[in-house]
Amino acid sequence: xxxxxxxxxxxxxxxxxxxxxxxxxxxxxxxxxxxxxxxxxxxxxxxxxxxxxxxxxxxxxxxxxxxxxxxxxxxxxxxxxxxxxxxxxxxxxxxxxxxxxxxxxxxxxxxxxxxxxxxxxxxxxxxxxxxxxxxxxxxxxxxxxxxxxxxxxxxxxxxxxxxxxxxxxxxxxxxxxxxxxxxxxxxxxxxxxxxxxxxxxxxxxxxxxxxxxxxxxxxxxxxxxxxxxxxxxxxxxxxxxxxxxxxxxxxxxxxxxxxxxxxxxxxxxxxxxxxxxxxxxxxxxxxxxxxxxxxxxxxxxxxxxxxxxxxxxxxxxxxxxxxxxxxxxxxxxxxxxxxxxxxxxxxxxxxxxxxxxxxxxxxxxxxxxxxxxxxxxxxxxxxxxxxxxxxxxxxxxxxxxxxxxxxxxxxxxxxxxxxxxxxxxxxxxxxxxxxxxxxxxxxxxxxxxxxxxxxxxxxxxxxxxxxxxxxxxxxxxxxxxxxxxxxxxxxxxxxxxxxxxxxxxxx
Ligand code: MSP
Numbered sequence: 001x002x003x004x005x006x007x008x009x010x011x012x013x014x015x016x017x018x019x020x021x022x023x024x025x026x027x028x029x030x031x032x033x034x035x036x037x038x039x040x041x042x043x044x045x046x047x048x049x050x051x052x053x054x055x056x057x058x059x060x061x062x063x064x065x066x067x068x069x070x071x072x073x074x075x076x077x078x079x080x081x082x083x084x085x086x087x088x089x090x091x092x093x094x095x096x097x098x099x100x101x102x103x104x105x106x107x108x109x110x111x112x113x114x115x116x117x118x119x120x121x122x123x124x125x126x127x128x129x130x131x132x133x134x135x136x137x138x139x140x141x142x143x144x145x146x147x148x149x150x151x152x153x154x155x156x157x158x159x160x161x162x163x164x165x166x167x168x169x170x171x172x173x174x175x176x177x178x179x180x181x182x183x184x185x186x187x188x189x190x191x192x193x194x195x196x197x198x199x200x201x202x203x204x205x206x207x208x209x210x211x212x213x214x215x216x217x218x219x220x221x222x223x224x225x226x227x228x229x230x231x232x233x234x235x236x237x238x239x240x241x242x243x244x245x246x247x248x249x250x251x252x253x254x255x256x257x258x259x260x261x262x263x264x265x266x267x268x269x270x271x272x273x274x275x276x277x278x279x280x281x282x283x284x285x286x287x288x289x290x291x292x293x294x295x296x297x298x299x300x301x302x303x304x305x306x307x308x309x310x311x312x313x314x315x316x317x318x319x320x321x322x323x324x325x326x327x328x329x330x331x332x333x334x335x336x337x338x339x340x341x342x343x344x345x346x347x348x349x350x351x352x353x354x355x356x357x358x359x360x361x362x363x364x365x366x367x368x369x370x371x372x373x374x375x376x377x378x379x380x381x382x383x384x385x386x387x388x389x390x391x392x393x394x395x396x397x398x399x400x401x402x403x404x405x406x407x408x409x410x411x412x413x414x415x416x417x418x419x420x421x422x423x424x425x426x427x428x429x430x431x432x433x434x435x436x437x438x439x440x441x442x443x444x445x446x447x448x449x450x451x452x453x454x455x456x457x458x459x460x461x462x463x464x465x466x467x468x469x470x471x472x473x474x475x476x477x478x479x480x481x482x483x484x485x486x487x488x489x490x491x492x493x494x495x496x497x498x499x500x501x502x503x504x505x506x507x
Contacts, residue, residue, distance in 0.1 A: 005041040006247035007033050010255050011050040011095065011230050014074035015059035018081040020288055020295070020333065021256060023305035027318050028285060028327060028402065029254045030087045035396050035456035037088075038478040044247045046234050047082060048093035049075040053223030054128045057209035067209045071096055084306055086314060086459060093234040095211075095226055103233030104226050105214045110238075110274040111160065112214075122157035122201040125150040130258075131223050133201055146258065158203040158219060165269040166197050172268060178281055180264050181400065182328035185257060185284045189264045200266065228267045231279070250279040252400075260284040283400050286330035303333060312503070315458035316342050322402040322457055342503045345406075350413045350450065351500030356420060357443040358468055358496035364429055369444060369470060369491040370437035378442040381419050382483070385412045385449040389481045392453055402457070409453045416446045444469055445487050452481050461499050468496055 009029045012022050026047060033045035051071040060067040075094050082089060093100055111117050125134045129148035144150050173179060173190055180186035203219035204210065210220025231250055235243040255263050260282065268278035290301045308317050320341045325331030361370060372378070388408050395401040395408065420443065428436035448469050454462035455476060466476060470491040 003040075003042055004044070004246045005033075005036045005252075006044045006235075006250040007036070007046070007252045007254065008231050008250060009047040009089075010253075010259060011048040011093065011227055012078050013053075013055060014049050014051050014071045014078070015056045016297075017074065017077055018305060020290075020303040020305055020308075022078065022081065023085055023308075023317075024288065024321055025254055025256060025285065026082060026087050027085060027321055028400070030085070030089075031318075031322060031402055031456045032252065032254070032396070032400065033088055034459065035393075035478070038452075038455055038476070039393065039397065040477065040479065042246070044091070044235075044243070045089045046091050046093060046231065047078075047087065047089040048091075048230055048234070049078050049095065050223070050227045050230075051075065051094055051096045052210040052220070052226055053131050054204070054207050054209070055131055055223075057207050058128060060209075068096065081305060084309055084314070085318070091234050093230050095230060099236075100230060100233040101211050103237045104211050104221060104229045106238035107229045107232065107270075107274060108221060108225070109214055111270065114273050114275065116161045116164070116273040117158050117202070118161070120157060120159050120199075121155070122159075123154040124152070124201075126153040127151075132262075135198070153206070155205045156219075157201040157205070158213060158216075159199040160202045160225075160266075160270070160273070162197045162200045162266070162269055165272060166193060168272055169193050169197075169265065169269060172272075172278065176280075179278075180260070181281065181283045185260055185328070189260065192261065193265060197265070224262050224266065225270065228262065228270065232276075249277040252281045252283060253279050254283050254285065254400075257284040257286055283328070285327055286325065289330070289332045291334050292332055312338065312342065315461040316346065316500075316503075318458050319346060319406070323406040325403060327400050327402045339503045339505075342500075345410055346500035347502040349410055349417065350454075351498065351502075353413050353417050353420070353443070353450075354447055354465055354468070354499055355496070357440060357447060358493070360425055361440050361444060361493060362496050364425075364433075365437060365440060367493050367495075369487045369489050369493065370441040371434075371489045372438040372441035373434070374438060374442070375435075377419065377423075378438060381415060381442055381446055382449075384415055385446050386482060388412050389449060389453060389478075393478065396456070405453075406457060409450060412446065412450055412453075416443055416450075419443070419446075441487070441489065448487055449481050452476060452478065464497070464499050468494060468499075470494075 007029055009025050033043050036043045057067050060070040079092055127144040127148040127150045130144055130146055134144050134150055138145055170193055180189055202222040202225045203213050205219050210223060211226050213219040213221055235247055237244060253263050263282045271278045290303055293299060293301055295301055320338050323341060392405045392408050395405040423439045425436045425439045448471055451462050451465040470493050475485055
């Protein structure tokens with residue numbers, strides 16, 4: 001496995017404020033990036049904003065401000081959102097930055113040089129909301145398949161010879177079965193490509209808010225060509241740099257299912273045309289509904305992630321989004337389900353375990369990591385946690401199956417709670433204090449493992465748990481989950497504090 005890992009979020013349109021969808025992709029990428037760092041990789045984690053195109057230009061016009069001003073304001077909101085969500089991105093790119101514009105133009109020139117761009121005339125349907133071209137046959141009752149309105153466009157346009165890449169793309173998918181995930185989405189992409197690819201219009205002349213086409217400034221680049229190149233320009237493309245050498249091809253572009261086609265068809269074709277390697281994997285996640293309803297501005301049910309965090313707590317939201325639905329599926333956001341997860345998984349299972357164990361140690365073991373002489377059942381619990389850790393790693397790094405990984409972590413806590421009940425350490429205090437110490441040691445060590453496994457998902461709470469177990473900050477890597485790094489008896493522990501409060505409805 002290679003040492004470097006490059007992961008990206010989509011870059012977010014600045015026509016509007018951030019919503020739950022943006023938070024979801026960003027958190028999923030963050031979990032992945034954090035896990036890879038804990039697993040010892042050198043990680044580059046990129047996010048940013050997609051600032052050009054007709055949609056942004058129109059939104060700005062409606063607000064009577066310049067597109068640049070709208071972009072500046074909203075890009076800031078996205079940057080703030082990432083901070084609020086504790087996202088650990090190493091870079092944030094804006095497509096209006098000079099480094100990006102230069103790089104995107106250089107990429108265009110590379111496509112011209114290789115002979116894959118020609119001038120023609122586009123006449124057909126375009127959806128500003130989706131920033132996408134549609135064929136007549138794709139329309140449903142006069143609208144885009146996404147439900148977005150379309151308009152008829154006729155204008156001179158540069159085209160990319162996408163049709164020349166049909167066979168190469170199919171061969172590429174065949175040879176790289178893990179390129180598109182999940183499996184069902186992969187099949188959709190393959191049948192789309194098998195259905196035949198038409199050349200793609202990659203420039204517009206009827207508005208101005210975009211990157212000028214090199215050598216013909218009456219055109220601006222199609223916003224998706226501009227946007228996709230962000231993954232390269234953030235590494236310093238077209239210049240040779242250690243970043244380019246270390247991190248291209250990207251390991252994982254995380255995207256929503258609605259933008260899979262751009263990433264899994266157009267992007268690898270552009271890269272092949274520019275004689276560059278395609279990314280290694282595109283994961284398309286599903287969409288959230290709100291209490292069973294499609295989320296839309298017109299329905300007024302857009303979920304504000306910042307308000308959610310203020311109400312319920314950051315790690316509660318991070319946990320819920322990653323735990324509730326298998327990554328890749330669609331899912332429903334509901335207040336009841338959120339509270340259910342907070343109370344049953346976090347407060348009752350993991351939180352209760354931590355609270356019981358830490359306060360018993362505090363009261364009965366002189367606030368120090370207890371001594372131990374293991375019995376079979378102790379070893380059994382710890383080896384269960386160890387074996388689960390390996391499974392969890394596989395679920396995350398190979399499959400991005402975050403909900404399964406959290407389920408497996410929860411199973412460790414469930415077992416540990418059963419072990420508490422079976423061993424009743426509170427009774428052992430008088431009867432057999434030595435045994436009580438061993439039981440509490442086993443539980444504390446089990447909590448250390450749980451803490452390490454939770455770090456990528458809910459870093460603040462996991463760190464708080466590890467702090468209470470006296471685990472040094474340099475002792476928090478994934479490979480340390482085993483016995484070689486186990487807690488040392490006698491280590492002084494701080495005063496325990498609750499980590500996952502129960503959610504009580506205010507009456
Ligand atoms: N600018 C493009 C991406 C360019 S990448 C080179 C874009 N931006 S976006 O702001 O509209 O969308 C960002 C992400 O939010 C997409 O991955 C999209 O799937 C996701 N979501 C938007 N609504 C969503 C839900 N209701 N649920 C989950 N994710 C959703 O597309």
